[in-house]
Amino acid sequence: MKKLVSNLLLGDCETVLGGIKDNSIDLIVTSPPYTDRRADTYGGIKPDKYVDWFTPKSQEFLRVLKPTGTFILNIKEATQDREKNLYVLHLILALKEQGWHWTEEFIWHKKNSFPGKWPNRFRDAWERLLQFNKDPHFSMYQDEVRIPIGKWGDVRLKNLSAADKTRKTSGVGSGFGRKVANWANRDLVYPTNVLHIATETGNKNHSAVFPQAIPEWFIKLFTKEGDWVLDPFAGSGTTLRVAHRLGRNSVGVEVQRKYHRISRNNLKLDKAPVVTDTICLPIRKKGKSKR
Amino acid sequence: MKKLVSNLLLGDCETVLGGIKDNSIDLIVTSPPYTDRRADTYGGIKPDKYVDWFTPKSQEFLRVLKPTGTFILNIKEATQDREKNLYVLHLILALKEQGWHWTEEFIWHKKNSFPGKWPNRFRDAWERLLQFNKDPHFSMYQDEVRIPIGKWGDVRLKNLSAADKTRKTSGVGSGFGRKVANWANRDLVYPTNVLHIATETGNKNHSAVFPQAIPEWFIKLFTKEGDWVLDPFAGSGTTLRVAHRLGRNSVGVEVQRKYHRISRNNLKLDKAPVVTDTICLPIRKKGKSKR
DNA sequence: CTGCACTATGAATCGCTAA
DNA sequence: GTTAGCGATTCATAGTGCA
Numbered sequence: 001m002k003k004l005v006s007n008l009l010l011g012d013c014e015t016v017l018g019g020i021k022d023n024s025i026d027l028i029v030t031s032p033p034y035t036d037r038r039a040d041t042y043g044g045i046k047p048d049k050y051v052d053w054f055t056p057k058s059q060e061f062l063r064v065l066k067p068t069g070t071f072i073l074n075i076k077e078a079t080q081d082r083e084k085n086l087y088v089l090h091l092i093l094a095l096k097e098q099g100w101h102w103t104e105e106f107i108w109h110k111k112n113s114f115p116g117k118w119p120n121r122f123r124d125a126w127e128r129l130l131q132f133n134k135d136p137h138f139s140m141y142q143d144e145v146r147i148p149i150g151k152w153g154d155v156r157l158k159n160l161s162a163a164d165k166t167r168k169t170s171g172v173g174s175g176f177g178r179k180v181a182n183w184a185n186r187d188l189v190y191p192t193n194v195l196h197i198a199t200e201t202g203n204k205n206h207s208a209v210f211p212q213a214i215p216e217w218f219i220k221l222f223t224k225e226g227d228w229v230l231d232p233f234a235g236s237g238t239t240l241r242v243a244h245r246l247g248r249n250s251v252g253v254e255v256q257r258k259y260h261r262i263s264r265n266n267l268k269l270d271k272a273p274v275v276t277d278t279i280c281l282p283i284r285k286k287g288k289s290k291r
Numbered sequence: 292m293k294k295l296v297s298n299l300l301l302g303d304c305e306t307v308l309g310g311i312k313d314n315s316i317d318l319i320v321t322s323p324p325y326t327d328r329r330a331d332t333y334g335g336i337k338p339d340k341y342v343d344w345f346t347p348k349s350q351e352f353l354r355v356l357k358p359t360g361t362f363i364l365n366i367k368e369a370t371q372d373r374e375k376n377l378y379v380l381h382l383i384l385a386l387k388e389q390g391w392h393w394t395e396e397f398i399w400h401k402k403n404s405f406p407g408k409w410p411n412r413f414r415d416a417w418e419r420l421l422q423f424n425k426d427p428h429f430s431m432y433q434d435e436v437r438i439p440i441g442k443w444g445d446v447r448l449k450n451l452s453a454a455d456k457t458r459k460t461s462g463v464g465s466g467f468g469r470k471v472a473n474w475a476n477r478d479l480v481y482p483t484n485v486l487h488i489a490t491e492t493g494n495k496n497h498s499a500v501f502p503q504a505i506p507e508w509f510i511k512l513f514t515k516e517g518d519w520v521l522d523p524f525a526g527s528g529t530t531l532r533v534a535h536r537l538g539r540n541s542v543g544v545e546v547q548r549k550y551h552r553i554s555r556n557n558l559k560l561d562k563a564p565v566v567t568d569t570i571c572l573p574i575r576k577k578g579k580s581k582r
Numbered sequence: 583c584t585g586c587a588c589t590a591t592g593a594a595t596c597g598c599t600a601a
Numbered sequence: 602g603t604t605a606g607c608g609a610t611t612c613a614t615a616g617t618g619c620a
Contacts, residue, residue, distance in 0.1 A: 081427065082392075083394055084394065084396065086383070086384065092377070092380060093380060096377065102377070103373065103411065103412070105375065107417050120431055136373035136374060137411070190408045190413055190414070191413055191414075193412070193413050193415055194400050194416045
């Protein structure tokens with residue numbers, strides 16, 4: 001097995017990614033700073049400036065991503081003056097304009113979102129996981145994320161009725177037919193586009209934690225071992241750590257020195273090679289260990 | 292208790308609603324035809340025409356809705372050429388332009404989503420439930436939709452959707468209230484903005500049914516007894532039936548004679564007063580029983 | 583009336599083929 | 602070149618019938 005590389009770069013991804021060759025990344029998975037909310041830790045981009053702030057960066061993402069690659073963007077609009085901001089909608093339209101294909105919107109349902117309410121709304125228990133591609137024909141390894149079948153399956157596969165053994169055609173004219181026998185004796189099935197993942201609580205290192213399960217799911221789904229994963233807003237390095245654990249090479253970019261240092265320390269604990277303050281082409285087979 | 296009214300009008304809501312006074316409706320909850328789909332039963336509006344088709348209608352919704360009222364729109368963009376259509380995003384922007392406030396987006400997680408797997412995507416298991424308001428200070432009765440603490444993710448939808456589906460032997464309408472009474476001694480908590488509700492299978496009357504649990508949840512949340520509920524795309528009349536069962540007045544508009552007739556028959560079974568082919572001001576205290 | 587077994591079907595999507 | 606039609610694929614839930 002080839003040696004894995006975890007590159008961690010300090011700086012703004014808009015400029016730092018300039019050192020990476022075209023078409024070299026298999027998956028970009030990231031959770032950028034949203035507007036205002038975390039003004040204390042990040043700059044806090046104003047909603048009406050968000051698209052202008054983001055698109056030069058996504059232009060670089062488009063350049064470094066392989067044609068078969070995927071870009072996953074975790075984002076949710078903030079509420080301001082009791083109303084939802086529109087910048088995420090404008091961002092999707094701008095990315096489409098930039099040449100991205102909007103192929104899917106996964107929902108991250110935050111399972112352990114605890115009950116609570118405000119005068120005019122309930123607890124927010126979901127976020128968007130937007131999928132963009134350079135080309136509608138991208139790589140996808142669906143078998144890697146299969147889940148156990150529902151309990152109903154136990155009964156079904158024992159007693160297959162006559163109707164289950166023959167293919168039947170739907171009456172609504174959709175051309176849909178079914179043959180239950182096809183999935184008898186199956187214990188794993190394909191998931192849906194709703195991800196039920198709990199938030200990880202108690203992380204004090206970074207203000208907006210991405211639970212490990214999110215990058216893990218997408219890394220398994222869209223890359224194979226040895227592929228390259230990029231997180232241009234690396235934060236405390238969750239994506240890089242998961243990538244390394246799953247046998248993928250990775251590049252992280254973080255603009256804040258504090259989080260960059262935390263990520264570097266975490267990666268050292270994981271015994272992942274770290275290249276900091278150095279632009280390292282991900283297509284190179286080995287990363288330098290310079291600090 | 293005052294006599295309840297269920298008005299069912301035949302025609303295009305864009306014109307039919309002209310007979311309703313300004314600021315007279317407390318809640319609009321509806322699921323309009325999406326683009327292209329169901330072209331055999333509905334017209335099938337082309338994606339690039341959708342906003343132009345919808346906004347004259349929503350202009351009327353804006354007029355008839357009370358300042359404290361709410362508009363809930365169930366919609367989802369289709370996939371075309373391996374990519375998501377943008378018309379829902381354009382529609383949200385157009386409604387904002389029209390003067391609506393976009394206050395929330397609930398997610399309807401369809402527990403039993405349509406089966407299937409494709410080379411580039413999984414099953415689609417969610418739809419949007421967009422909330423719009425005339426004024427950010429709207430009426431909301433949050434206590435009415437509280438759920439028992441604990442396994443709320445599963446139990447809630449079970450009980451909500453079971454409301455009218457207990458065997459015919461049980462009295463219609465008593466199901467949910469009785470269950471709430473049973474929970475009285477337990478701790479009730481507020482739900483989140485993710486609704487876990489199964490689609491209702493086996494409905495042969497309409498190709499795209501709204502499960503009863505959806506209008507039920509919003510009617511309880513945004514109206515009180517005696518208030519007025521409007522469904523401008525009434526379909527087989529699910530919203531009206533639920534409104535009547537919960538003690539709310541309602542107005543439904545349906546453009547297709549076939550579904551209009553089905554709704555009327557259903558409402559007669561419920562012993563709800565029905566006014567068809569007649570414009571009836573919802574602020575009137577009684578509806579005529581003319582056919 | 584309850585419980586269990588079995589049946590029916592749902593706002594789906596992709597890719598190929600025929601026209 | 603463009604579009605319309607059709608086959609293939611697939612999971613979970615509610616309703617019905619019967620013991």
